Amino acid sequence: MGNGKSIPIREGLWGVNDAGEIALIGSKCTSCGELFFPRKQNGVCTHCQGRNLEDVRLSDQGKVITCTVVYQRPGGGFYKGSVPYAYGVVELPEGVRFMSLLVSDDLESIKVGSNVRLVIDPLFEDEEGNQVLTYKFKVVK
Numbered sequence: 371m372g373n374g375k376s377i378p379i380r381e382g383l384w385g386v387n388d389a390g391e392i393a394l395i396g397s398k399c400t401s402c403g404e405l406f407f408p409r410k411q412n413g414v415c416t417h418c419q420g421r422n423l424e425d426v427r428l429s430d431q432g433k434v435i436t437c438t439v440v441y442q443r444p445g446g447g448f449y450k451g452s453v454p455y456a457y458g459v460v461e462l463p464e465g466v467r468f469m470s471l472l473v474s475d476d477l478e479s480i481k482v483g484s485n486v487r488l489v490i491d492p493l494f495e496d497e498e499g500n501q502v503l504t505y506k507f508k509v510v511k
């Protein structure tokens with residue numbers, strides 16, 4: 371491990387409240403109630419075209435909707451974490467769905483409907499020795 375610090379893969383994906391609890395930050399449309407994750411950067415709701423979006427903390431628990439286990443490093447260099455790994459679509463109780471890396475001691479045991487909980491994990495070490503962190507969802511037994 372290098373002497374670098376821990377840095378998020380992208381700013382604004384998650385936040386820590388006063389109690390030290392980590393949550394993903396989404397956007398909620400105050401006109402139609404639609405939720406988005408990651409946050410809408412341009413401030414326009416793609417559901418109703420409304421322009422009143424507010425940041426909301428999302429639930430840290432959800433369930434697996436789809437899951438794929440990858441055994442070989444994909445080409446193109448866009449994925450810099452370790453292999454094998456699992457990823458899929460996670461749905462939170464609020465109804466918002468998005469892609470996430472999935473974590474389990476046994477990747478093959480991850481099933482549609484598995485309950486998962488948010489974790490912030492190192493993904494890779496960058497050129498300066500910084501630990502680059504990302505959000506993942508870990509299977510809870």
Ligand SMILES: [Zn+2]
Pocket residue numbers: 399400401402403404415416417418419420
């Ligand atoms: Zn809307």
